[in-house]
Amino acid sequence: MFKNYFKTAWRNLRKHKLVSSINLLGLTVGLTCCLLILVYILNELSYDRYNKDSDRIYRITRTFYNGNGDATLKLATISPPFGYYLPSEFPEIQKMTRLLNAGTLPLKYKEKLINEKNVYFGDENIFDVFTIKVLKGNAATALKEPFSIMMSEEEAKKYFGSEDPINKVIKANNQFDLKVTGVYQSFPSNSHMHPGLLISFNTLNDSLVYGEKNLRTNWGNNSFFTYIKLPPHYNAQNMINRFPAFLDNHMASEYGDKKPSKFTSIDLQKLTDIHLYSHTDYEAENNGDIKIVYIFSIIAFFILLIACINYINLSTARSALRGKEIGIRKVVGARKNELMLQFISEAIITTLLATLISLILLTALLPFLNKVSGENLSERILFNWKITGIGIFVVFAIGALSGLYPALVLSSFKPVQTLKGFFKIKSGGVTFRKVLVTLQFAISIILIIATTIVFQQLHYLKNASLGYDKEQIITMPYFGQQSNGYESFRNTILQNANIKSVTRSSRIPTGRLLDNMGASTIGSNSAMEPVKADIRYVAVDYDFIPSFGIKMKAGRNFSREFSSDTSNFVINETAARAIGWKSSADALDKPLMYGDVSGHIIGVMQDFHFESMHQSISPMILILPSTSRANALYNNISFKLGSGNISNEIASVRKAWQEYFPELPFEYTFLDENYAQQYQKEQKQEAIFSAFAFIAIFIASLGLLGLSTFAISQRIKEIGIRKVLGASVSGIVTLLSKDFLLLVLLASIIALPVAWYAVSQWLNSFAYRIDISIWVFAISILIALFIAFVTISFQAIKAAMANPVKSLRTE
Numbered sequence: 001m002f003k004n005y006f007k008t009a010w011r012n013l014r015k016h017k018l019v020s021s022i023n024l025l026g027l028t029v030g031l032t033c034c035l036l037i038l039v040y041i042l043n044e045l046s047y048d049r050y051n052k053d054s055d056r057i058y059r060i061t062r063t064f065y066n067g068n069g070d071a072t073l074k075l076a077t078i079s080p081p082f083g084y085y086l087p088s089e090f091p092e093i094q095k096m097t098r099l100l101n102a103g104t105l106p107l108k109y110k111e112k113l114i115n116e117k118n119v120y121f122g123d124e125n126i127f128d129v130f131t132i133k134v135l136k137g138n139a140a141t142a143l144k145e146p147f148s149i150m151m152s153e154e155e156a157k158k159y160f161g162s163e164d165p166i167n168k169v170i171k172a173n174n175q176f177d178l179k180v181t182g183v184y185q186s187f188p189s190n191s192h193m194h195p196g197l198l199i200s201f202n203t204l205n206d207s208l209v210y211g212e213k214n215l216r217t218n219w220g221n222n223s224f225f226t227y228i229k230l231p232p233h234y235n236a237q238n239m240i241n242r243f244p245a246f247l248d249n250h251m252a253s254e255y256g257d258k259k260p261s262k263f264t265s266i267d268l269q270k271l272t273d274i275h276l277y278s279h280t281d282y283e284a285e286n287n288g289d290i291k292i293v294y295i296f297s298i299i300a301f302f303i304l305l306i307a308c309i310n311y312i313n314l315s316t317a318r319s320a321l322r323g324k325e326i327g328i329r330k331v332v333g334a335r336k337n338e339l340m341l342q343f344i345s346e347a348i349i350t351t352l353l354a355t356l357i358s359l360i361l362l363t364a365l366l367p368f369l370n371k372v373s374g375e376n377l378s379e380r381i382l383f384n385w386k387i388t389g390i391g392i393f394v395v396f397a398i399g400a401l402s403g404l405y406p407a408l409v410l411s412s413f414k415p416v417q418t419l420k421g422f423f424k425i426k427s428g429g430v431t432f433r434k435v436l437v438t439l440q441f442a443i444s445i446i447l448i449i450a451t452t453i454v455f456q457q458l459h460y461l462k463n464a465s466l467g468y469d470k471e472q473i474i475t476m477p478y479f480g481q482q483s484n485g486y487e488s489f490r491n492t493i494l495q496n497a498n499i500k501s502v503t504r505s506s507r508i509p510t511g512r513l514l515d516n517m518g519a520s521t522i523g524s525n526s527a528m529e530p531v532k533a534d535i536r537y538v539a540v541d542y543d544f545i546p547s548f549g550i551k552m553k554a555g556r557n558f559s560r561e562f563s564s565d566t567s568n569f570v571i572n573e574t575a576a577r578a579i580g581w582k583s584s585a586d587a588l589d590k591p592l593m594y595g596d597v598s599g600h601i602i603g604v605m606q607d608f609h610f611e612s613m614h615q616s617i618s619p620m621i622l623i624l625p626s627t628s629r630a631n632a633l634y635n636n637i638s639f640k641l642g643s644g645n646i647s648n649e650i651a652s653v654r655k656a657w658q659e660y661f662p663e664l665p666f667e668y669t670f671l672d673e674n675y676a677q678q679y680q681k682e683q684k685q686e687a688i689f690s691a692f693a694f695i696a697i698f699i700a701s702l703g704l705l706g707l708s709t710f711a712i713s714q715r716i717k718e719i720g721i722r723k724v725l726g727a728s729v730s731g732i733v734t735l736l737s738k739d740f741l742l743l744v745l746l747a748s749i750i751a752l753p754v755a756w757y758a759v760s761q762w763l764n765s766f767a768y769r770i771d772i773s774i775w776v777f778a779i780s781i782l783i784a785l786f787i788a789f790v791t792i793s794f795q796a797i798k799a800a801m802a803n804p805v806k807s808l809r810t811e
Contacts, residue, residue: 045293046190056232076283082226101119105173106663115665122143126198136183276290445755513536531578536620613768701791
């Protein structure tokens with residue numbers, strides 16, 4: 001019986017090729033979008049779950065609070081002494097591992113000289129916490145000895161090619177040698193961090209690198225990623241509840257007579273929560289966002305919904321083509337439930353075909369999606385037995401549900417009327433389909449508005465006044481050993497008139513402001529009192545302010561003519577207000593103690609956007625370190641180029657660099673490229689929303705085509721009579737289009753508040769953003785109306801131009 005249903009269904013689909021193709025196209029587009037989104041969502045949810053004991057692994061985070069108790073800084077890292085004291089105080093910790101990002105580290109092997117950015121110091125416990133496959137070497141001992149290093153497969157091939165890397169020696173930072181003791185399989189793409197090289201953590205005990213004393217006593221250097229493994233089914237909250245007492249016990253000397261737990265806290269964060277739920281001020285890599293997963297899930301649901309709506313509308317629209325077939329089937333004894341099964345079988349076959357085509361399209365489109373999203377997605381994630389089983393069930397469910405309503409409608413036709421060629425669908429069915437089409441266009445309008453707002457915000461970010469000059473500046477890592485030859489190098493560089501300036505700093509604009517040493521100034525009682533606000537510092541040299549074109553609001557920049565400037569400070573306007581001075585001029589010459597340095601305010605900068613526009617402008621202070629401290633504080637060197645030939649100017653810098661620092665790679669980035677990278681996430685969202693908006697409109701248009709086809713087929717006699725009575729083609733087209741355009745206007749009324757709320761929430765993630773203009777909504781509605789009119793006109797003009805004699809004879 002079922003074989004006969006499917007055979008008949010297949011013949012019917014082949015017979016009505018045009019309608020079947022439109023049905024198939026709508027479902028295929030919808031399912032392809034859903035599969036692409038599903039692959040993305042499953043990948044996002046899979047992060048770090050490849051680890052054997054992922055449910056028992058936690059990362060320790062640290063938060064800082066100001067005098068008012070407000071959280072001012074949340075870090076994914078903690079200071080090294082925690083690694084010594086936590087295991088002894090909390091015996092439930094089964095394993096602990098620590099990782100320190102080495103920053104940019106130049107490595108050399110023979111003639112290969114590379115600036116590596118994925119180097120970490122790690123201990124041997126990393127293999128007991130994380131699931132890492134060691135390909136060469138002994139996991140238990142490879143990271144025990146100081147100055148040993150393990151490499152990922154890719155890194156080993158990059159340096160040694162087909163050579164065996166074990167026991168090979170590479171030079172790090174032109175200062176010390178590292179012996180290769182192992183090779184491991186690269187961290188999977190769905191890991192929240194990807195160390196390509198692991199240097200033995202015990203190397204940090206060497207005083208030239210960090211120092212054993214620092215590791216035990218430095219509570220201020222919060223740079224260490226620390227992970228612990230707890231017993232099965234252990235309630236992590238039990239440990240969290242004991243953290244405040246732990247801090248008060250071990251950090252009392254850091255806060256004097258104040259309780260440390262009032263100003264800082266540590267917490268546990270599930271390993272599997274890091275990628276989607278962690279948004280600290282310092283992460284190993286850029287994370288995802290659970291909100292994006294929710295948004296994409298909703299989009300996938302609605303795109304699939306409107307694809308199913310299309311099937312319903314198009315199937316009922318072609319009821320006129322199947323009236324006689326249904327009548328004959330009923331006359332020869334077909335029962336209603338048999339007819340329903342017949343039509344549901346057709347829907348399931350169409351859905352299965354659409355699914356097969358969608359899987360092929362998925363494979364073809366994934367490389368493009370990977371390029372747009374920056375992910376490494378694979379369709380293989382779908383071929384898990386649970387996912388596959390659920391997928392098969394969903395495909396049949398979609399087919400059955402899509403075919404259920406048309407089956408109910410078509411199987412209810414009365415054979416006498418259908419054989420005479422006269423039948424009508426009840427008004428309730430028409431109303432239901434109008435509701436569905438209205439929903440389709442409401443979704444489409446929301447996506448059009450969202451795409452437009454994202455585009456406008458990105459345009460605003462690209463063209464906003466930042467308060468500094470980011471153009472024609474190249475930046476490079478700076479290393480302490482460069483200090484001895486820096487002045488000679490600088491003088492050589494500036495001999496080229498097209499190179500305007502050279503400057504060093506601990507951080508550069510487009511980075512984050514995370515460093516704070518605590519400030520004090522004269523209070524109301526004429527004594528030094530701590531400043532409640534957190535003032536973040538950047539260590540700079542004399543040329544930082546002019547190199548970046550930063551304007552002074554009051555006072556002056558650091559000057560080589562004043563040796564005392566190494567004890568003075570330059571702040572921004574926000575810092576002056578945060579400290580309590582009424583104006584920039586009031587801040588000048590005021591005493592200030594920052595960290596352990598006492599001096600005066602010599603200048604106030606005009607506020608500028610050092611960080612991205614997601615963050616408000618922070619209170620900021622520039623410090624000019626003494627020669628003895630400069631080596632440890634400077635991390636970047638920047639060159640302001642002229643307006644001449646950029647390539648020649650870079651070649652001039654390269655030549656001088658290789659002359660003075662031959663052991664360091666010459667690798668640079670443009671500052672404006674760094675700025676653009678801050679908004680890569682939003683740029684990807686714009687591309688994805690644009691694609692989904694186009695797809696949603698396309699599918700909605702197919703649905704409107706189905707509804708208009710059906711509605712016009714029900715008015716054939718009316719159209720014929722109107723033409724006989726002298727109605728014009730344009731008049732009939734207007735008459736037939738009017739009702740459907742009203743549906744689009746109704747969809748707009750539904751879409752506008754939803755879209756306004758959604759884009760408002762998205763814009764709230766920016767401290768500086770555009771205002772939502774009413775014209776965005778107006779244009780979106782006009783676009784939807786135009787698309788709807790073009791879609792409807794296709795059938796309306798055809799009906800209006802038909803011979804009325806044939807129409808009346810048919811009736």
